[in-house]
Amino acid sequence: MVMSQTLLKILKQQHGGACQIDILVNDWAKDVAKRMPEVNQVFINPFKHGEFGLAKRFRLGRQLAKERYDQCFVLPNSLKSALIPFFAGIKRRTGFLGEMRYGLLNDFYHLDKQILPLMIDRFCALANNGNKPESIPYPKFEIDQFNQTKVLQNLGLSLAKPVICLAPAAEYGPAKRWPTAHFAKLSSQLQQQGYQIWLMGSAKDAELAEEIVTQAAIKHDIHNLCGKTNLVEVIDLLACAQTVVSNDSGLMHVACAVNVPVIAIYGSSSSSFTPPLSDKAIIQKIAIECAPCFARTCKFGHYNCLQQVLPETILDCIGQIKANYTGTDLKY
Numbered sequence: 001m002v003m004s005q006t007l008l009k010i011l012k013q014q015h016g017g018a019c020q021i022d023i024l025v026n027d028w029a030k031d032v033a034k035r036m037p038e039v040n041q042v043f044i045n046p047f048k049h050g051e052f053g054l055a056k057r058f059r060l061g062r063q064l065a066k067e068r069y070d071q072c073f074v075l076p077n078s079l080k081s082a083l084i085p086f087f088a089g090i091k092r093r094t095g096f097l098g099e100m101r102y103g104l105l106n107d108f109y110h111l112d113k114q115i116l117p118l119m120i121d122r123f124c125a126l127a128n129n130g131n132k133p134e135s136i137p138y139p140k141f142e143i144d145q146f147n148q149t150k151v152l153q154n155l156g157l158s159l160a161k162p163v164i165c166l167a168p169a170a171e172y173g174p175a176k177r178w179p180t181a182h183f184a185k186l187s188s189q190l191q192q193q194g195y196q197i198w199l200m201g202s203a204k205d206a207e208l209a210e211e212i213v214t215q216a217a218i219k220h221d222i223h224n225l226c227g228k229t230n231l232v233e234v235i236d237l238l239a240c241a242q243t244v245v246s247n248d249s250g251l252m253h254v255a256c257a258v259n260v261p262v263i264a265i266y267g268s269s270s271s272s273f274t275p276p277l278s279d280k281a282i283i284q285k286i287a288i289e290c291a292p293c294f295a296r297t298c299k300f301g302h303y304n305c306l307q308q309v310l311p312e313t314i315l316d317c318i319g320q321i322k323a324n325y326t327g328t329d330l331k332y
Contacts, residue, residue: 001033002139002254002257002277003119003120003123003139003277004023004123005036005038005140006120006124006136007073007075007123007124007127010127010128010133013137021038021040022040022042022043022067022069023041024043024064025042025043025044025045027044028231031231032141032231032232032235034232035141035232035235036139036141036142043064057080058083058087060084061087062087064090065088070092071093072088072090072092072094073094074093074095075126077099077111078099079098079099079100079101082098082101085104086104092106093107094126095108096110096111097110097111109130117272117273118274118275119273119274120136121136124136138256138257138277138278139253139257140257141235141257141258143236143239143258144232144236147232148236151229151233152237155223155228155229157223157237159240161194161196162194163196163241164190164195164197164242164244164245164318165200165238165240165243165244166183166186166187166200166244166245166246167252167255168205168208168209168212169209169226170248172249172269172296173295173296174296175267175268175295175296175297175305175306176248176266176267176268177306178309179303179306179307180211182307182311182314183212183245183311184215185216185311186245186311186314187212187216187218189311189315191218191220191222196222198225198241199212199222199226200229200244201226201251202227203226203227205227206226208226209224209225212224225237234254235254235257238254238260239259241255242260242261242318242321242322243261243262244261244262244263245262245265245314246264247264247265248265248269260280261278261280261282261321263282263284263314263317263318264276264281264282266284267306268291268294271283284313284317286304286308286309288304288308290305292305
């Protein structure tokens, strides 16, 4: 969802003010979409994961037909995702061919993963005759300072001390999660240096975050915010941070889009496909023989790709950011 904004930016560059962009997204992503200044109107995708619902897709398509769209970009590669713009009668339906979508798409390209290795490459190529553009703009969300102040007050948070946000979860599985003991040690080290720690995530991450609080040797300035905020509030809170330390996760991409420095820790996944989209990001990964394996769990049981990224290494990165951060740019 975050990376799709790169395509929206290119469309605005190509068509200027004449380009009105509406998007169809899952309910959980609607608030993220509203922070993208390129988006005019948001429609909710009512389908559960894996649901076909042909009749429901037809009805939604006919509803969208009233908007009289000139073109639709279909970013997922599934057959299901191409049905709605077809039923909506949209003149030009653009996407990669995917699951036998002849006819459903009438402006399609064959995906060459070697030429277009990154997800953002693939999104943006759809607006460039199937080719990777010479330059791709990074996502950038709008921050609501009024909402930010309100959320800080509601949560009893202060900006008197500099903030480090930690995003310890990763939906994919434990092979993408830096150990809680490492997060706990880093939290204590940072508090000793005068920082306050905000643990960010959803309600289902609250238990994981509480483990970090429990294991931390110092606890006077560590706040478990998991489940206490919605996604829009998370966006505004991340914008308060001096640095965000995150696994390869959705929150990593959100943090990059709010233009704060990010330290991205990679385990089983690869920064070659979904890198942090920011000039202010530092990637931390260990070059070991079995990584990246792209598995949810470590088949060897040691998780060395994550265990060997030490808290002291991340602390040094935060010090580097503090030394080089000028308020608008990082220098390396």
